[in-house]
Amino acid sequence: MTAREPSHLFYQSRLRRPLVDRAEGVYIWDVDGKRYLDGSSGAMVANIGHSNARVLETMRRQMEKATFAYRLHFENEPAERLAAKTASLMPEGIDRVFFVSGGSEAVESAIKLARQYAVATGQDSRWKVISRMPSYHGSTLGALAVTGYDPLTAPFLPMMREMPKIAAPRAYLDRDNLSPHERGLKYADLLRDKILEEGAETVLAFIMEPVGGASTGALVAPDSYYGRIREICDEFGILLIYDEVMTGAGRTGRFLAAEHWGITPDLIALSKGFAAGYAPLGAMVAHNRLVEPVLDAGGFQHGYTYAGNPLACAAGLAVLEEIEREDLCGNAERMGSALKERLELLMKRFPFIGDVRGKGLLLAFELVSDRETMTPLPAAQNAYLKLVDEAYSRGLIIYSRRTRGGREGDHFMVCPPLIVTREHLDEIVDKLTDSLAALAASLGLPQEG
Numbered sequence: 001m002t003a004r005e006p007s008h009l010f011y012q013s014r015l016r017r018p019l020v021d022r023a024e025g026v027y028i029w030d031v032d033g034k035r036y037l038d039g040s041s042g043a044m045v046a047n048i049g050h051s052n053a054r055v056l057e058t059m060r061r062q063m064e065k066a067t068f069a070y071r072l073h074f075e076n077e078p079a080e081r082l083a084a085k086t087a088s089l090m091p092e093g094i095d096r097v098f099f100v101s102g103g104s105e106a107v108e109s110a111i112k113l114a115r116q117y118a119v120a121t122g123q124d125s126r127w128k129v130i131s132r133m134p135s136y137h138g139s140t141l142g143a144l145a146v147t148g149y150d151p152l153t154a155p156f157l158p159m160m161r162e163m164p165k166i167a168a169p170r171a172y173l174d175r176d177n178l179s180p181h182e183r184g185l186k187y188a189d190l191l192r193d194k195i196l197e198e199g200a201e202t203v204l205a206f207i208m209e210p211v212g213g214a215s216t217g218a219l220v221a222p223d224s225y226y227g228r229i230r231e232i233c234d235e236f237g238i239l240l241i242y243d244e245v246m247t248g249a250g251r252t253g254r255f256l257a258a259e260h261w262g263i264t265p266d267l268i269a270l271s272k273g274f275a276a277g278y279a280p281l282g283a284m285v286a287h288n289r290l291v292e293p294v295l296d297a298g299g300f301q302h303g304y305t306y307a308g309n310p311l312a313c314a315a316g317l318a319v320l321e322e323i324e325r326e327d328l329c330g331n332a333e334r335m336g337s338a339l340k341e342r343l344e345l346l347m348k349r350f351p352f353i354g355d356v357r358g359k360g361l362l363l364a365f366e367l368v369s370d371r372e373t374m375t376p377l378p379a380a381q382n383a384y385l386k387l388v389d390e391a392y393s394r395g396l397i398i399y400s401r402r403t404r405g406g407r408e409g410d411h412f413m414v415c416p417p418l419i420v421t422r423e424h425l426d427e428i429v430d431k432l433t434d435s436l437a438a439l440a441a442s443l444g445l446p447q448e449g
C-alpha cells in the first residue's frame with residue numbers, strides 16, 4: 001500500500017497501489033522502477049503474458065485500418081475470423097459466438113439467450129437460473145443474481161430477483177466415509193433436489209464455474225460431479241451454462257476446463273484470458289439449436305455498443321493464435337503440476353496451510369488455524385490482506401479473498417501467466433516462502449524448520 005494524494009478516480013475501496021509504468025512477459029514495473037512478478041496474471045487475465053510483440057503488431061495494423069465500425073452498420077473481418085476460430089475450439093455444436101466486452105456481460109448474455117430460447121420454444125414458465133454457493137459470475141445485476149457471495153449481493157437484494165442456490169462441492173472439508181466418486185454424485189444430486197423443490201417447469205438453466213475462481217479458491221469437484229450434473233440437466237430439459245470466464249483460454253491446461261471431463265455445455269461464457277488483457281473482450285458461445293429459434297422468433301433482444309469491435313477482435317484472434325503457437329495449454333498443464341507440487345511442499349513448513357488445490361495454472365491455497373478440523377483463521381487477523389502485502393513488498397503479486405457463503409476462510413490464488421518457466425516458478429515459491437514466514441511471525445502462527 002502506498003500513500004498518495006486523494007484522487008478523482010475510485011474503485012471498491014480506499015486501498016491505493018503503485019502507478020504502473022510498463023509490463024513485459026510475466027513482469028510489471030511501477031513508476032519507481034520496482035519489478036513485480038505477476039503471480040496472479042492480474043485477476044487471472046494475462047494468460048499469454050504482457051506486451052506480446054506479435055499481438056501488439058496485429059493490434060497496431062488493425063488500428064491503422066479501423067478501430068471501430070458499428071456492428072449494425074458494418075461487419076468486420078477480425079470479428080468474423082475470431083468467431084470462426086472460437087467455434088473451432090468449442091465442443092461439437094457449440095458454434096454460435098456473440099461478442100461482449102467482459103465476463104459479466106458474457107454471463108448476462110448467456111442467461112438472456114437461454115430465456116429467449118425458452119420463450120421462443122413455448123417454455124415461458126422457465127425463468128429460474130440455479131447456481132452455486134459460493135460462486136462468482138459478475139457485477140451486473142443479472143450476473144449478481146446468480147452469484148453466491150453475500151457481501152456483494154446483500155445491498156442489492158431488494159432490486160433483483162435472487163436465484164436458487166445449491167452448495168458448491170467443497171469435498172475437501174468433508175470428513176465422511178464416502179469415496180470421491182460417491183461424494184461427487186452426492187453434491188451433484190443437490191441440483192436434482194433443488195429442481196424438484198422449485199418445480200422443474202420453472203427452471204431455465206444451471207450455471208457453474210467448472211473450476212471455482214476467486215470465490216472458492218480454485219475449487220475442483222470430484223470427477224463424477226461433472227457428468228452427473230449434465231445428466232440431471234438433460235433429464236429435466238434444463239440448459240447447462242459453463243462460466244469459463246476464468247477457466248477458459250488454457251488456464252486449467254485445456255482450452256476449456258469442460259474438456260477435462262468431456263462435458264458439452266449448452267452455453268459458455270468466456271472473457272479474461274480470451275483477450276488476455278490486450279482489449280476488453282468476452283464472448284458468449286451457444287449451441288446453434290438455441291440461437292436459430294431466437295433469431296426466427298424476431299431476434300435476440302440484447303447487445304452492447306462495443307460488441308465485436310474490430311480492434312478488440314483482432315487482439316482476441318492474435319491471443320488465441322499465440323495460445324496455439326506456443327502450446328500454452330500444454331505449458332499450463334506442465335508448469336501447473338510443478339507449481340502445485342511446490343505449494344504442497346510448503347505445507348510441511350507451514351502447518352497453517354490447510355489445503356492446496358486447483359488445475360493447471362488455476363491454483364490456490366487456503367490458510368487455517370487447524371489443518372485437521374480445517375478451522376479458519378480468525379477474520380480479525382486479516383490474513384488474506386496481510387499475506388498479499390508481504391508478497392507485494394517482495395515484488396510478487398498474488399490474489400486473495402476471505403471466502404464467505406457457507407464457510408469463511410482465507411485463500412490465495414497463485415495463477416501466473418501460462419508462459420511461466422521453471423525459473424519463474426522458483427522466484428514465485430522463494431518469495432512466497434519468505435512472505436509466509438513473515439506472516440507467521442506477525443500473527444504468531446507455527447512454522448517448522
Ligand code: PMP
Nearest residue numbers: 102103104136137138213245246
Ligand atoms: N465469471 C467469473 C467466473 C469470473 O471470474 C469473473 C471475474 N472475476 C466474471 C464472471 C466477471 O467478469 P468481469 O469482471 O470481466 O465482468
